[in-house]
Amino acid sequence: MSVQDIVRAMQGALLQQDRLLKLDTPLGDNVLLPQRSLGWSRIGRHFDFTLDVLSTRNDLKLKSLIGQPVTLWNGLYTVTVLNAGSRS
16 A cells, blocks of 8 residues: 555545534544434424434444433534624
8 A cells, every 4th residue: 555545545434523514423523423303393393303424443333322311513503603803
């Protein structure tokens, strides 16, 4: 394996850094990477979210996530709120 192959492999790693969608789970950082989220909510009604996630690991016990808390971060709103006070 050449140095270029190693660099390409490292750049292809699934990382949540600098992504708009981030997911915190009990599995740890960068284990599940959100690719797409779909959500519905109505006032006085239930809400529903569906996430499509990616992982490079094939040994995950996904059933262990049932009933566990996860946090989906939407970076679009986070960046907007953080930058709102810095307008010129």
